[in-house]
Amino acid sequence: MQNLKSTKAEIELGNKLMPKFDENGLVAAIAQCAKTKDVLMIAYMNKEALDKTIETGLVHYWSRSRAELWLKGETSGQLQRLIELRVDCDQDAVLLLVEVGGDGGCCHVGFENCFYRSLSESNLEITGKKPLEPNCD
Amino acid sequence: MQNLKSTKAEIELGNKLMPKFDENGLVAAIAQCAKTKDVLMIAYMNKEALDKTIETGLVHYWSRSRAELWLKGETSGQLQRLIELRVDCDQDAVLLLVEVGGDGGCCHVGFENCFYRSLSESNLEITGKKPLEPNCD
Numbered sequence: 001m002q003n004l005k006s007t008k009a010e011i012e013l014g015n016k017l018m019p020k021f022d023e024n025g026l027v028a029a030i031a032q033c034a035k036t037k038d039v040l041m042i043a044y045m046n047k048e049a050l051d052k053t054i055e056t057g058l059v060h061y062w063s064r065s066r067a068e069l070w071l072k073g074e075t076s077g078q079l080q081r082l083i084e085l086r087v088d089c090d091q092d093a094v095l096l097l098v099e100v101g102g103d104g105g106c107c108h109v110g111f112e113n114c115f116y117r118s119l120s121e122s123n124l125e126i127t128g129k130k131p132l133e134p135n136c137d
Numbered sequence: 138m139q140n141l142k143s144t145k146a147e148i149e150l151g152n153k154l155m156p157k158f159d160e161n162g163l164v165a166a167i168a169q170c171a172k173t174k175d176v177l178m179i180a181y182m183n184k185e186a187l188d189k190t191i192e193t194g195l196v197h198y199w200s201r202s203r204a205e206l207w208l209k210g211e212t213s214g215q216l217q218r219l220i221e222l223r224v225d226c227d228q229d230a231v232l233l234l235v236e237v238g239g240d241g242g243c244c245h246v247g248f249e250n251c252f253y254r255s256l257s258e259s260n261l262e263i264t265g266k267k268p269l270e271p272n273c274d
Contacts, residue, residue: 028179
């Protein structure tokens with residue numbers, strides 16, 4: 001974790017993972033399908049969720065609404081297997097390249113990913129697909 | 138914007154953009170290169186930044202550190218031209234598919250995108266590239 005002694009160079013160019021958790025103890029976590037490069041979702045991780053993700057290779061988030069650790073896919077089967085974890089320049093966000101289990105979906109609304117609507121003129125249009133295959137493409 | 142009367146169905150399946158700004162008046166905004174599908178960065182937008190982005194077609198963020206509206210690329214030339222704007226299920230995050238101007242870079246550290254380090258064993262390794270061409274691939 002970052003502390004008052006962490007220098008800008010250590011944070012931005014160092015080889016040490018030192019996440020900058022916000023005032024709620026969270027970093028943003030973006031999940032991207034490793035195969036299709038579709039952005040699947042954004043959620044948040046506290047230290048425990050990040051540690052568990054790295055240890056187990058299965059993505060864990062912190063559910064802000066339920067205030068609990070959340071193994072993604074535990075009930076739906078839509079597990080996210082971690083292929084690669086990247087961190088951004090100031091280490092307050094991580095990018096998770098994942099392989100999706102179960103039906104290949106991700107979003108509770110039933111689409112392949114959470115970004116299933118695009119702005120067209122001034123309205124949203126559904127452009128996302130429902131999962132058909134047992135992976136995310 | 139969402140209000141107390143917004144129903145779950147309107148938010149999740151409706152055709153109206155009704156962002157759920159957090160207690161600081163912000164939504165998360167992920168920028169993705171429309172061409173390569175690389176995730177470039179994550180930042181935040183307040184209502185003004187989102188409105189300006191839609192109106193002008195150039196991505197604006199809210200700088201939390203400087204507490205001001207920020208036209209991305211205004212000084213660096215690394216403008217982000219909006220190709221498509223997507224919103225997630227609960228409308229508290231947007232995904233911006235963009236075309237990058239200037240030298241094609243995005244990150245102030247000098248890499249093509251902010252996610253230039255990957256976790257390998259227990260250390261970070263630089264895997265990102267520096268921009269070479271006037272677009273983001």
